[in-house]
Amino acid sequence: VRWLVLVGLLAACDDEGEAPSYLITGPRLLAVQAEPPAVIPGGLVTLRALVVDGDASQAAPPMAWRVCSPWVTVRDPDRDCVGPDALALATAADGSAVLDTAVTAAYFGAGEVPAPAGCEAVPVMVIATAEIDGLRLVARKEVRVRAAERRNPGIARVTLDGAPAERFAPGREYVLGAAPVAELEDRRCTGDDEPGRPFEDVRFHVYVDGGELSNPHLDVEYEDDGTQVVEVERYTAPDRRAPVDMWVVAIDGDGGTAWRHLVLTSE
């Protein structure tokens, strides 16, 4: 472990010059949303994907969806989630798909698996594939089957220096903030259903096609007494006049996902 720390420091030096993960320079499959993210046994889940590229603000490429066998550990989707170990889902015109947990359980012979109780969840692995500009993008999403449904979070606002993120001055550094939609927040599952228990933490992942971020994500966390702790980061706008595309993806503790696309114009 001690060497890992030292080696990590050395390796960090090697990363200079490498494009950071938050910088969108080409087609990316950025997020997958399951609605709802946690579903009761036999329920339906609608799956959507966020695909972006480096030029247009958002793309809508052909999507393909499949569910993986619960009996196989998925290390490589193209090896472990194919053939009889995969169940293809029909893709709608808007690129979404519907996962029927009852059909899935029957297909993989998981009908005898006991229904989860309390806060327990049975993970169902979904693979999303998109083709864009000859590039194949693959993402994995975990849908949870549990005793009670959960909700996706919402993004109430994204701010630069406290104001709505709409405009930027080239080269200027801003304090970047984000907040969840309070009405959409679920309380943490603790098994005792106490009404006063804190909400789930939400992490906001930020992607841009220009500028620099001090950290690619910021957290909104809740103490045990319910106190909200909001983290902010710094965003340095690019030295250009062209608009900046910014995508914010919110993930909560149950895999709930939401995203928001903003176009920042220069002052």
Place this chain on the structure above:
Amino acid sequence: MIRWIATIAIVVGAPAPALAQRAERSLEAVVVDAASGQPVAGALVVAGGVEATSGGDGAVVLAGVPAGAVDVLVVADGYEELLTSGRAGRPLRLALRKVADGNVAGVEVIEISGDAPLADEPPTYDVPVEQVRTLPGSGSDALKALQSLPGVARVPFGLGGLVLRGSSPRDSSVFLDGIEVPILYHFGGLASFFPTAMLDSMELMPGSFGARFGRAIGGIVELRSRAGQADRWRGAAEMSLVDASARAEGPLLGGAISVGVRRSYVDAVLAAAAPDLTLAPRYLDAQLRYDLGSERRGRWTLLAFASDDLLRFVDEPEAAGDDEDTFRYVSRFVRAGVRWQRDRDGLALSIMPTVGYDESTIRFDEDGITRENLPIALRADVKRSWSGGYLAGGVDGQLVRSSFDLGGEVGPGPGVMGDDVEMRRLGATWAEDGGVWAEGFVRLWNGGLGIKPGLRVDHFGLSDQVVADPRLTISHELSSRVTLTESVGLYHQPPASADLDPAWGNQDLRASRSVQTSAGLQVAIPDFGEASTTLYYQALGDLPVDAVTGATAAADGGSVQSGGVGAISRELTDEQFGSYAYRENVGRGRSYGLEMLVRRRVGDWQGWVAYTYARAKRRGDPRLDPRWYPYVLDQPHVLTALVSARITHHWQIGARVRLATGNPFTPAAGSYYDADDQAYEPVDGPILSERLPDFVQLDVRVDRNWRRSWGTVRLYLDLQNATNRLNAEGVSYNYDYSRKDYTRGLPIFPSIGVEYVP
């Protein structure tokens, strides 16, 4: 008196049957001052009925000595007599101690020194301590010089850890005067725990060691400390870019004491260079040895040594309310023991109880682990000369209390994520290991054939297991200069206490074992030195390997199958911190290879070329994957060429070149996106199928001596990686694994130091 002793030695050491072969046998030696390493001229050397006097360079040749091992007696004015053993065709280094005023012995023979007879051992490797001081690339550190010897794999970043004949670092043991040393090097491999100036000798046995040592399935390094000189008080000091040390020795209460202390000051330098980050890495060590009495009448030796490493990062809070992130790494140990030994009338006795304390801590804020060990050990040996050979036996055992304090957001087991699970575990175990061993050495055919059978029986407390390890070494003297030695033996090693953790370890874990075989040829080259080559094969069984694995890709690093820096780091720290994995004794390994060494030991230039062809393979849990893969430190080719030359009376220069095959790693063949973690996951390519580029490094060194009446001052510049070559030590990828880059090794690293020797 001198002549009287010499006459007795001539009579005793002249067996009649060997006379016919005398004309073709000679014994070469160099007589040096043990303290300064300088040659001693005019010393009378007597062996096997032949005597000769050393020349100005300390060299002496005794032509016509009998076959087999012979007693060697060295007598010189101003020095204590030296009685040791030698063999024709094997160059000897005879280190003499100056006569002490009112010295501890006060009798004829005080200390046995010089090279031990090798006929009863498979080929081993040593580096004369005084030579280490001018060895390029080792920074005057004797133990770092071990890594230039055959059979030793290169460890990335110059980190510590001995990988001997493809065995894991945890499978080899290091002993100092019979006391097992838990950690050989200070953090980062900057320096070893014991200063070179206080060492008398060191010997590397990469495999096939005798029954005297147990509880290891790899190799052994045996270090011997140097007794202080009792004639008068003297002090010495050394200062380099990294650390400073001081030592003193002299008479005390009728005996001789030597003490030393060393401290690094990297912390102060780096703190000044990076004021925003409080960075405090530092190490210190201390040594004490006190000798009273003589070996003939019974000598008491008190030995204590300690090592303390601390690495600490404190990220200062930028504003009120920000958390203060701290990282703390502590590695410290202390050992103390008292040895009584006597060597008289062919009977040598030694008994040594020791106690110690270890602490290993690594914490981020309060999360992390602290492990403490409290070992109490006893070693007792007896050796009796018998019919040209000897009988030996002994017992050694230890009682260790191991405790740990583990806390933080960690998973309950390998492959299971913590998911914000805060946990804390405390525990302690007692483990007792004991062994009894016996071995004998007989010479047949006028000493041309030596046979050494041995047997060791151990009880391992943690696994409640009794194991018996028979070992056999046979030596043939093919000619006066050529010896062939074969060895075969069984070796066992108890499980690590961390692997038996009641929460996620396996309490049914048992000992691992190895069968080691080797055949070595040693050739003495007159007026030059020696050459040796060894073939070896080792089969390892019952290795503890992870029996539960998570879904983490091997290409992501950190697992055994990942290879690269992550897997090697795990190998290096496994014994100290434990892996806290569920393991079963289902692993197997095999290693084989060829070691070659050509060494020049005489003249103004000395050095060696060491080449090792070594293959080491492992098989993990066959239920998960029955295939064999290269060991993470499998390096088929390792070549070290080293030369050090005295160009004038004051100047000495040296260079070392090292070449080693790159370590294996598992490449990433692609990636996919984990939408829940918002991060890419690698897709494995073939397991451990690629290798890092070959390692090549040049080290150079320049020494300048000033000899004055009040002592000697030595200034040195040791330039490691003199060409500033950016060797690859690991693999890193960009965020989506589409581009690969190498983690580079250390750049050019100068080590400048000045040493004062009285």
